Amino acid sequence: MVDWVVFDDLMKDYTMLDDIPVTSLPRHDDYQRTADWLLSHTKQRPLVGIICGSGLGLLADTLKAQDSFPYAEIPGFPQSTVQGHAGRLVFGELKGRSCVCMQGRFHMYEGHSLCKTTFPVRVFKLLGVETLIVTNAAGSLADGYQPGDIMIIKDHINFPGLSGLSPLNGPNDDKFGPRFPAMSNVYDKDLRCLAMDIVKQMGLSQFVHEGVYAMVGGPNFETVSEAKLLHRLGVDAVGMSTAPEVLVASHCGLRVFGLSLITNKVVRSYDGQDQVNHEAVLEVSKMRSHSLQLLITQLVGRMDMNNNTHF
Numbered sequence: 001m002v003d004w005v006v007f008d009d010l011m012k013d014y015t016m017l018d019d020i021p022v023t024s025l026p027r028h029d030d031y032q033r034t035a036d037w038l039l040s041h042t043k044q045r046p047l048v049g050i051i052c053g054s055g056l057g058l059l060a061d062t063l064k065a066q067d068s069f070p071y072a073e074i075p076g077f078p079q080s081t082v083q084g085h086a087g088r089l090v091f092g093e094l095k096g097r098s099c100v101c102m103q104g105r106f107h108m109y110e111g112h113s114l115c116k117t118t119f120p121v122r123v124f125k126l127l128g129v130e131t132l133i134v135t136n137a138a139g140s141l142a143d144g145y146q147p148g149d150i151m152i153i154k155d156h157i158n159f160p161g162l163s164g165l166s167p168l169n170g171p172n173d174d175k176f177g178p179r180f181p182a183m184s185n186v187y188d189k190d191l192r193c194l195a196m197d198i199v200k201q202m203g204l205s206q207f208v209h210e211g212v213y214a215m216v217g218g219p220n221f222e223t224v225s226e227a228k229l230l231h232r233l234g235v236d237a238v239g240m241s242t243a244p245e246v247l248v249a250s251h252c253g254l255r256v257f258g259l260s261l262i263t264n265k266v267v268r269s270y271d272g273q274d275q276v277n278h279e280a281v282l283e284v285s286k287m288r289s290h291s292l293q294l295l296i297t298q299l300v301g302r303m304d305m306n307n308n309t310h311f
């Protein structure tokens, strides 16, 4: 079993762009062992996996017939350290459909390697999950977005990925997916259309957009010049997560749907006193998390199942 304390110790001498010590990367058996432990501790057989972003963990509390496990009790699972991320894996039903929900995710800025931040996604795959729903808190660049709005993610720009930081670095495990996965249609179009339909029926169209999410490394928020750059590049919302999870999910054939909750406008002017902070991010997440929960619940209830790619 992968021992994350020993793993972190081994990794500390390596910058992420240097040679990663291949022998210390998690292997298929490590993911399988964690999945087998979970399958032997719950009767749920989830087809949908959900990753809750900052302040968005309340969704997990709405699952029916729950079995929940603190990350610390799950063999091989990493631990989360960020406020607003409870650190529990919750199994249960939404609209009668079996789901597994990460109440708290892992971020690169916590000091985790990317294969560690995405460890749960491959465990989901081995549990039988077919569709991954990712959520996050994000700052908006797009004109017309307001704090409290929801963005259906159409595509992403993975800045760490563009500079060589990928959870898929190292030998490829063909049991999970191909060496060179395509990413051109990574956010499932049918699910995006279905979500827009639900949004209209819920009367939320005014608050919901479709746009491009960019992942930056964090943990700092953007300088004004960085914000201007992101805006010019066509980024609608920026955050510090999601892209690596989506990459690993797509690599192993999971269908992906993503939502950003806009918690703040990214400051793009030197005038004014506006300063974003994590507490404000959590506050706004809580304010709108109910609409986000309803949207996800409806989506899970209406999505078709058993139709994704298997390797």
Ligand SMILES: O=P(O)(O)O[C@@H]1C[C@H](O)[C@@H](CO)O1
Residues within 6 Å of the ligand: 052, 053, 054, 055, 082, 105, 107, 135, 136, 137, 138, 218, 239, 240, 241, 242, 277, 278, 281, 282
């Ligand atoms: O886990 P997510 O991406 O929702 O968390 C966002 C990005 C940072 O971790 C944090 C900043 O407030 O919120």
Ligand SMILES: Nc1nc2[nH]cnc2c(=O)[nH]1
Residues within 6 Å of the ligand: 137, 138, 139, 140, 216, 218, 220, 221, 222, 238, 239, 240, 263, 264, 265, 266, 276, 281
């Ligand atoms: N990078 C980044 N992440 C966020 N998460 C929530 N708000 C923000 C933001 O403004 N910038």
